[in-house]
Amino acid sequence: MTHSVQLLGISNAIVDVLAHVDQEFLDAVGAPPGSMTLIDEAQAREIYSQMGPATEMSGGSVANTIAGFANLGGSAAYIGKVRDDQLGDIFNHDMQSLGVDIRLEPAADGAPTARSHILITEDGQRTMQTYLGACLGLELADITESTIGSPKAMLLEGYVWDIEEGPALARKAAQIARQNGTAVSLSLSDSYCVERHRESFETFVRKDADIIVADEDEIHALLGTDSIDALIRKLAAYGKLFAVTRSDKGSVIIQGDVTIEQAATPVEKVVDSTGAGDAYSAGFLYGWANDRSLSESAQYGTYCATKVIQQLGARVEKGLLDDFK
Amino acid sequence: MTHSVQLLGISNAIVDVLAHVDQEFLDAVGAPPGSMTLIDEAQAREIYSQMGPATEMSGGSVANTIAGFANLGGSAAYIGKVRDDQLGDIFNHDMQSLGVDIRLEPAADGAPTARSHILITEDGQRTMQTYLGACLGLELADITESTIGSPKAMLLEGYVWDIEEGPALARKAAQIARQNGTAVSLSLSDSYCVERHRESFETFVRKDADIIVADEDEIHALLGTDSIDALIRKLAAYGKLFAVTRSDKGSVIIQGDVTIEQAATPVEKVVDSTGAGDAYSAGFLYGWANDRSLSESAQYGTYCATKVIQQLGARVEKGLLDDFK
Numbered sequence: 189m190t191h192s193v194q195l196l197g198i199s200n201a202i203v204d205v206l207a208h209v210d211q212e213f214l215d216a217v218g219a220p221p222g223s224m225t226l227i228d229e230a231q232a233r234e235i236y237s238q239m240g241p242a243t244e245m246s247g248g249s250v251a252n253t254i255a256g257f258a259n260l261g262g263s264a265a266y267i268g269k270v271r272d273d274q275l276g277d278i279f280n281h282d283m284q285s286l287g288v289d290i291r292l293e294p295a296a297d298g299a300p301t302a303r304s305h306i307l308i309t310e311d312g313q314r315t316m317q318t319y320l321g322a323c324l325g326l327e328l329a330d331i332t333e334s335t336i337g338s339p340k341a342m343l344l345e346g347y348v349w350d351i352e353e354g355p356a357l358a359r360k361a362a363q364i365a366r367q368n369g370t371a372v373s374l375s376l377s378d379s380y381c382v383e384r385h386r387e388s389f390e391t392f393v394r395k396d397a398d399i400i401v402a403d404e405d406e407i408h409a410l411l412g413t414d415s416i417d418a419l420i421r422k423l424a425a426y427g428k429l430f431a432v433t434r435s436d437k438g439s440v441i442i443q444g445d446v447t448i449e450q451a452a453t454p455v456e457k458v459v460d461s462t463g464a465g466d467a468y469s470a471g472f473l474y475g476w477a478n479d480r481s482l483s484e485s486a487q488y489g490t491y492c493a494t495k496v497i498q499q500l501g502a503r504v505e506k507g508l509l510d511d512f513k
Numbered sequence: 514m515t516h517s518v519q520l521l522g523i524s525n526a527i528v529d530v531l532a533h534v535d536q537e538f539l540d541a542v543g544a545p546p547g548s549m550t551l552i553d554e555a556q557a558r559e560i561y562s563q564m565g566p567a568t569e570m571s572g573g574s575v576a577n578t579i580a581g582f583a584n585l586g587g588s589a590a591y592i593g594k595v596r597d598d599q600l601g602d603i604f605n606h607d608m609q610s611l612g613v614d615i616r617l618e619p620a621a622d623g624a625p626t627a628r629s630h631i632l633i634t635e636d637g638q639r640t641m642q643t644y645l646g647a648c649l650g651l652e653l654a655d656i657t658e659s660t661i662g663s664p665k666a667m668l669l670e671g672y673v674w675d676i677e678e679g680p681a682l683a684r685k686a687a688q689i690a691r692q693n694g695t696a697v698s699l700s701l702s703d704s705y706c707v708e709r710h711r712e713s714f715e716t717f718v719r720k721d722a723d724i725i726v727a728d729e730d731e732i733h734a735l736l737g738t739d740s741i742d743a744l745i746r747k748l749a750a751y752g753k754l755f756a757v758t759r760s761d762k763g764s765v766i767i768q769g770d771v772t773i774e775q776a777a778t779p780v781e782k783v784v785d786s787t788g789a790g791d792a793y794s795a796g797f798l799y800g801w802a803n804d805r806s807l808s809e810s811a812q813y814g815t816y817c818a819t820k821v822i823q824q825l826g827a828r829v830e831k832g833l834l835d836d837f838k
Binding site: 239242255275278286506 | 561562564565566567568569570571580598599600603606607610611625826828831
């Protein structure tokens with residue numbers, strides 16, 4: 189089977205609007221620190237008017253992974269919905285400048301490009317207030333044999349399930365993937381997202397997915413487990429490939445009765461913790477797509493995550509693995 | 514005389530689009546390192562398509578000074594022209610969130626909000642390719658007693674002279690200022706800009722300006738001098754207040770026969786050199802507007818510039834002088 193690209197991402201195309209806030213601001217917003225809350229356009233206007241000066245950069249969880257994957261030297265393509273507005277231009281530019289093949293045209297009408305208001309507190313934690321805007325227009329008709337092509341792997345994010353046609357388009361994408369020998373990967377996004385769609389995720393993991401990347405909390409939310417041992421036991425029974433990140437406890441790869449533990453690399457100072465999971469996925473999938481062993485792939489993931497938490501910005505930078513490989 | 518605000522800025526309202534580039538990229542662009550080149554919309558599209566992933570944040574020279582001045586605790590207002598597009602929203606938001614009073618409505622049609630493509634090389638130098646877009650629509654009619662009000666000082670930037678009606682609107686602003694006892698300040702922007710408008714600047718400095726902030730190169734370009742001694746002698750004869758920054762040689766304040774030399778503060782690592790002059794202006798004018806001595810004002814300016822070159826981003830952060838005062 190010849191694969192057109194190594195990795196195709198399907199996710200919410202979002203521009204991040206980042207600002208530092210104090211604890212008082214966060215308390216007033218009322219969101220749990222580190223959470224992602226979906227907001228509507230009026231709420232987006234409101235929160236933005238209250239935020240201080242901000243910096244804008246392309247974001248989105250799986251979009252970050254795809255950008256990172258391309259920066260590592262992988263070939264990548266992307267399906268996500270932006271509007272034909274300035275933020276949409278920014279999003280597409282930032283992808284295309286890395287060589288990522290953008291598969292959808294920007295929408296000519298409807299809601300503006302999505303933005304996530306990212307409130308960074310002094311401890312480096314990010315609390316996200318996300319207005320999905322144009323992303324909500326991603327629909328079944330956007331998922332075709334032509335837009336999917338025949339990638340070696342595709343990567344969906346849990347947040348896609350927050351879109352009306354999300355669950356259906358994820359299944360359709362998986363179906364097309366199966367015809368082409370494409371491995372279906374799923375990133376579980378966040379534990380709140382898992383709680384919103386637990387049953388549908390569990391079915392997708394069992395029936396459609398080949399590779400699942402997630403952090404420990406997300407897997408616990410999915411399976412109702414509460415210890416790493418129980419989690420490993422339960423995941424082993426699925427017979428799929430799981431890469432589970434565990435923050436400073438490292439990560440664990442589970443595939444049937446194979447379990448590989450990968451220690452974290454201690455860092456002096458965490459500059460910006462979010463993006464760690466997306467960076468891990470970029471490194472891990474880059475290893476996987478290039479036929480590295482699971483253990484080596486986990487090392488790549490760890491290396492990328494370690495680098496990203498020591499920089500401002502959630503995306504893996506160009507050539508990051510060059511020193512490492 | 515009661516002043517509505519302490520400082521009113523009149524300048525090009527620009528959103529910066531920042532990306533790291535290598536020397537090869539800069540050579541291909543063909544611009545002198547550290548320069549600011551004006552480009553048209555087609556050139557802007559071309560350079561953007563060639564640039565890697567970028568970060569967007571509000572910029573503009575005097576706009577940075579105004580934001581910094583507000584962050585120091587000063588009261589400020591701003592006149593600059595954006596379009597009613599997403600980048601215009603970003604620019605106005607970032608000002609208004611600091612309490613800066615925006616005096617013009619965004620344009621409902623015409624060119625999009627200005628953007629400056631800032632190419633950062635490994636040595637931390639920034640080369641700017643600026644598309645003025647909506648800024649070019651700033652016109653005489655925007656400068657009225659109502660939009661100007663009665664600030665304690667106004668600050669124009671040399672770049673305003675690059676706009677068709679720029680020289681005329683600067684003179685009109687100065688005229689309104691004179692009626693209100695507003696001190697007229699001018700930032701000379703850059704030495705290429707001075708070369709473009711030397712005669713007009715010289716006349717404005719002589720006839721209209723009370724305070725001039727500039728770096729040494731800009732003053733040399735204005736006066737045709739080539740030594741600091743000759744420069745001080747010539748500036749003394751104007752009888753105006755000059756604050757001249759000299760990079761790692763510090764700064765010198767000249768007002769008639771008063772000359773105050775202020776040493777620079779040595780820094781370990783310059784993260785990002787541009788913004789130093791704008792930050793110096795913010796600190797210096799904040800001192801001046803709050804009736805500090807010239808010497809103390811120069812110390813404020815130095816402190817702000819020293820901080821800004823050690824951070825990413827050109828704007829003075831909130832409460833910066835709190836430790837110092």
